[in-house]
Amino acid sequence: GESVGLHLPTLSVQEGDNSIINCAYSNSASDYFIWYKQESGKGPQFIIDIRSNMDKRQGQRVTVLLNKTVKHLSLQIAATQPGDSAVYFCAENIGGGSYIPTFGRGTSLIVHP
Amino acid sequence: DTEVTQTPKHLVMGMTNKKSLKCEQHMGHRAMYWYKQKAKKPPELMFVYSYEKLSINESVPSRFSPECPNSSLLNLHLHALQPEDSALYLCASSQESGLAVDTQYFGPGTRLTVL
Numbered sequence: 001g002e003s004v005g006l007h008l009p010t011l012s013v014q015e016g017d018n019s020i021i022n023c024a025y026s027n028s029a030s031d032y033f034i035w036y037k038q039e040s041g042k043g044p045q046f047i048i049d050i051r052s053n054m055d056k057r058q059g060q061r062v063t064v065l066l067n068k069t070v071k072h073l074s075l076q077i078a079a080t081q082p083g084d085s086a087v088y089f090c091a092e093n094i095g096g097g098s099y100i101p102t103f104g105r106g107t108s109l110i111v112h113p
Numbered sequence: 114d115t116e117v118t119q120t121p122k123h124l125v126m127g128m129t130n131k132k133s134l135k136c137e138q139h140m141g142h143r144a145m146y147w148y149k150q151k152a153k154k155p156p157e158l159m160f161v162y163s164y165e166k167l168s169i170n171e172s173v174p175s176r177f178s179p180e181c182p183n184s185s186l187l188n189l190h191l192h193a194l195q196p197e198d199s200a201l202y203l204c205a206s207s208q209e210s211g212l213a214v215d216t217q218y219f220g221p222g223t224r225l226t227v228l
Contacts, residue, residue: 034216043117043203043219044156089155099144099207099215100169103155 023090117220136204144209
């Protein structure tokens with residue numbers, strides 16, 4: 001399943017499918033990007049990050065892709081599990097020496113068993 | 114210990130009350146943050162403390178007053194709030210390594226309801 005983030009805030013997938021959550025960021029000067037997962041009743045939890053000098057970074061079951069040409073970020077989750085159900089936020093850090101991430105709109109991922 | 118704790122978990126207050134939210138971390142982090150999050154919206158930055166000094170105030174109304182008594186504690190004092198201030202208030206901390214790449218650790222938040 002694929003989400004266009006800003007235009008489709010909810011993504012529903014079946015357990016075991018791969019999920020793709022997209023995010024468009026606004027500032028071409030942003031130099032650092034983070035994906036957070038927020039489960040119901042909890043604070044955001046860091047998933048994976050990527051610097052602007054990279055275009056791909058892999059973690060455990062997650063991959064982040066960065067396309068600076070079109071200012072687009074995506075989070076791929078392999079073999080999605082019910083425990084992955086949450087709201088996912090991308091955040092960008094504009095740089096300039098201080099670390100103040102700006103959160104994007106968020107996408108709700110619902111995984112059906 | 115990679116945990117940020119916040120108390121209370123829930124708070125209901127009237128518009129004339131004075132209350133405080135508390136946040137604590139023991140990771141040795143030197144940057145601490147307050148965010149406000151409305152339902153189905155992303156967190157919005159309110160304040161940033163760096164080395165116990167207020168470094169950023171995102172034009173927050175004066176009815177919200179932050180305080181950083183020491184490097185492990187962050188408070189948010191509330192007075193004369195409005196019903197529209199009802200939200201989840203999140204605290205976060207980060208190392209403040211100066212490298213502009215710093216992982217934030219969030220607490221579970223305080224769910225505030227203003228009647």
